[in-house]
Amino acid sequence: MKNKALMGLFLFLCLAAICLGALADLSVVQTSCNILVYGDECRVYCCAQVHNDSNGLTGMESGVFQLMNGDEVIAEESVDRLWPYFLDPGKDGYIFGSSVFYPDENGNLEVPTITGLVYQLIPMDVPVATENHRLEASMQIEKTQAGGYELICELTNMEEETAWNPLVSYGLYTSGGSMLYADGITLNGLGIRSGSTIELQFTVNAQIVSQWAGYGVEPAEVRVMGYYRKDSD
Numbered sequence: 001m002k003n004k005a006l007m008g009l010f011l012f013l014c015l016a017a018i019c020l021g022a023l024a025d026l027s028v029v030q031t032s033c034n035i036l037v038y039g040d041e042c043r044v045y046c047c048a049q050v051h052n053d054s055n056g057l058t059g060m061e062s063g064v065f066q067l068m069n070g071d072e073v074i075a076e077e078s079v080d081r082l083w084p085y086f087l088d089p090g091k092d093g094y095i096f097g098s099s100v101f102y103p104d105e106n107g108n109l110e111v112p113t114i115t116g117l118v119y120q121l122i123p124m125d126v127p128v129a130t131e132n133h134r135l136e137a138s139m140q141i142e143k144t145q146a147g148g149y150e151l152i153c154e155l156t157n158m159e160e161e162t163a164w165n166p167l168v169s170y171g172l173y174t175s176g177g178s179m180l181y182a183d184g185i186t187l188n189g190l191g192i193r194s195g196s197t198i199e200l201q202f203t204v205n206a207q208i209v210s211q212w213a214g215y216g217v218e219p220a221e222v223r224v225m226g227y228y229r230k231d232s233d
Helices: 003-008 206-214
Strands: 017-020 026-037 042-052 058-069 072-078 092-101 116-125 133-143 149-156 167-173 179-186 197-204 221-228
Touching: 026 058, 026 116, 026 179, 026 206, 042 058, 042 116, 042 179, 058 092, 072 092, 092 167, 092 179, 133 167, 149 167, 149 221, 167 197, 179 197
Parallel strands: 017 116
Antiparallel strands: 026 042, 042 092, 058 072, 058 116, 133 149, 133 221, 149 197, 167 179, 167 221
8 A cells, every 4th residue: 555645645525516417406515535444445435415405305316426536437336315315495414425445456455546526416306295203313422542433322202103213314514614424324123202212322433533633623513313204204
């Protein structure tokens, strides 16, 4: 692996958001890439803050993201889903995924040079009868002894019914509002009873945090949201 590449390209933050396709309803507000290097692979974790520009609920039919080096596409991956599945009018959500690079035929693993991140998203029409059902969500950030971050999230169901298969997603931001990282999880098969609270734990890898420190940035704000779907939706 080339040390020069490691020193200069561990982290590529807040890439200019370039979006193609039918984007009348969805727009990418800002993006971020974080790079994790292991012995046998280099994983580029990409995420984006997405905004619903329409007056109704909007989902994502399909999507891909491309890692660019100048005019060259060096990787293309599908976007699995939007978090949450549907965005309320004027609200934001997240998309995230990763692309993996492996050693070449000589066994050399080199960190890719990334100059741009392009998202191609196709929005999805959502029936008017469909709606989001929110959970009360809060999250605390704590630094771990290993140098990473531990995120403690609490989800509370304030509705009269049990909230089945809840999901939570979050974004970490600098004090200036630049997004550093986003993640989420769906708790399939789990129900939160009315008035009950559950606690979840997320972690941010220490290698990523050390890259942030090298650029003089750190998370100062967390934006978290919790939802669940009703069977009738």
